[in-house]
Amino acid sequence: MVTRKRQTSVNLPQGAMMRAMVQRGYGAASVLTLEQIPRPAPAPHQVLVQVRSAGLDRGAWHIMTGKPYLLRLVFGLRTPRQPVSGQELAGTVVDVGTGVRGFRIGDEVFGIGAGAFAEYAVAREDKLAHKPPGVSSESASIVPVSAVTALQALREMGRVKAGQSVLVIGASGGVGSYAVQLAKHFGAKTTGVCSTQKLDFVRSLGADQVVDYTTEDYSHAGRNYDLILDIGGNSSLHRLRGALRSKGTAVIIGGEGAGDWIGIGRQLRAVLMSPFISQNLRMFVAKERSADLELLGGLVEAGVITPQLGGTYPLDQTPQAMRRLEEGAVSGKLAVRV
Numbered sequence: 494m495v496t497r498k499r500q501t502s503v504n505l506p507q508g509a510m511m512r513a514m515v516q517r518g519y520g521a522a523s524v525l526t527l528e529q530i531p532r533p534a535p536a537p538h539q540v541l542v543q544v545r546s547a548g549l550d551r552g553a554w555h556i557m558t559g560k561p562y563l564l565r566l567v568f569g570l571r572t573p574r575q576p577v578s579g580q581e582l583a584g585t586v587v588d589v590g591t592g593v594r595g596f597r598i599g600d601e602v603f604g605i606g607a608g609a610f611a612e613y614a615v616a617r618e619d620k621l622a623h624k625p626p627g628v629s630s631e632s633a634s635i636v637p638v639s640a641v642t643a644l645q646a647l648r649e650m651g652r653v654k655a656g657q658s659v660l661v662i663g664a665s666g667g668v669g670s671y672a673v674q675l676a677k678h679f680g681a682k683t684t685g686v687c688s689t690q691k692l693d694f695v696r697s698l699g700a701d702q703v704v705d706y707t708t709e710d711y712s713h714a715g716r717n718y719d720l721i722l723d724i725g726g727n728s729s730l731h732r733l734r735g736a737l738r739s740k741g742t743a744v745i746i747g748g749e750g751a752g753d754w755i756g757i758g759r760q761l762r763a764v765l766m767s768p769f770i771s772q773n774l775r776m777f778v779a780k781e782r783s784a785d786l787e788l789l790g791g792l793v794e795a796g797v798i799t800p801q802l803g804g805t806y807p808l809d810q811t812p813q814a815m816r817r818l819e820e821g822a823v824s825g826k827l828a829v830r831v
């Protein structure tokens with residue numbers, strides 16, 4: 494019997510440098526600068542990925558600005574502990590740690606890593622999945638954080654069922670564009686809330702109805718929804734409850750404009766209120782899991798969901814991409830091509 498020896502390292506020169514978008518402090522997009530820095534090496538349960546494309550999500554924007562300030566307890570008080578930002582990536586495995594079992598050198602992967610806005614980034618194997626061959630690197634790189642969030646919010650927190658009516662507030666963005674498609678996939682009747690210029694985009698994702706938040710209040714139509722995914726707009730709990738059926742569930746995922754300090758006051762109030770009312774108000778933080786990434790990769794390959802690429806930027810134009818995200822000008826998500 495011929496046994497194939499497992500390749501655990503490739504001939505990468507030691508101490509090699511790489512191009513990376515580095516952030517030496519918190520602030521506006523101008524804190525991101527292109528530098529040559531040492532290429533990282535994988536720890537025992539990590540792989541080193543040669544990045545083809547990195548996804549730009551709101552999380553990367555929060556780490557860039559260091560807001561809300563509460564985040565700095567995790568990411569570093571004065572400067573980010575991880576100087577290269579970006580979490581979502583797609584690329585090729587070029588080195589594996591000694592404890593890695595699921596990936597080999599040469600594997601095409603996508604998932605969540607550390608410092609994705611760079612030529613190379615390390616990622617834990619339990620936050621990666623194999624990239625389906627028919628899916629482009631750009632598309633795969635905009636899946637990880639946003640689609641996993643939408644999937645878990647619908648399936649685990651919202652326990653969505655076929656035939657239910659689901660309201661997605663913030664349907665045109667990173668998380669929302671997946672939430673609308675996945676809610677349809679689970680057989681729900683879906684209403685998407687977004688701004689005027691993105692109504693057609695949200696319809697194209699499969700929403701049965703759309704609400705323009707600049708001209709209409711989604712809660713004025715009464716208690717219509719079994720499940721609300723609250724992703725954008727920072728609605729008051731009173732307003733969410735006004736749109737939710739008496740036994741309905743609201744999953745609060747995020748929303749900008751909740752203040753610079755804590756940012757999750759509304760979520761905490763929801764959790765405190767929920768035991769005393771018939772409706773179920775839940776706060777939610779996504780778990781980064783390779784099983785969910787594998788599942789989502791399969792759904793993308795099968796054409797059940799389509800990552801909505803709102804544009805691609807070369808690595809040295811990451812600040813421009815951040816500004817576009819900040820302006821609210823993106824439908825779906827942006828990718829950084831490395």
Ligand SMILES: NC(=O)c1ccc[n+]([C@@H]2O[C@H](COP(=O)([O-])OP(=O)(O)OC[C@H]3O[C@@H](n4cnc5c(N)ncnc54)[C@H](OP(=O)(O)O)[C@@H]3O)[C@@H](O)[C@H]2O)c1
Binds near residue numbers: 746
């Ligand atoms: N809990 C978690 O684990 C988790 C995971 C990922 C993200 N998040 C959070 O979720 C939020 C959204 O992330 P994202 O990546 O989807 O951001 P995004 O791509 O910037 O999308 C934001 C969405 O909010 C909508 N929106 C803005 N103002 C609104 C308003 N007044 N009323 C209703 N909708 C409004 C936008 O619509 P228009 O573009 O049409 O204006 C857009 O659809 C962020 O706060 C992020 O930090 C949380």
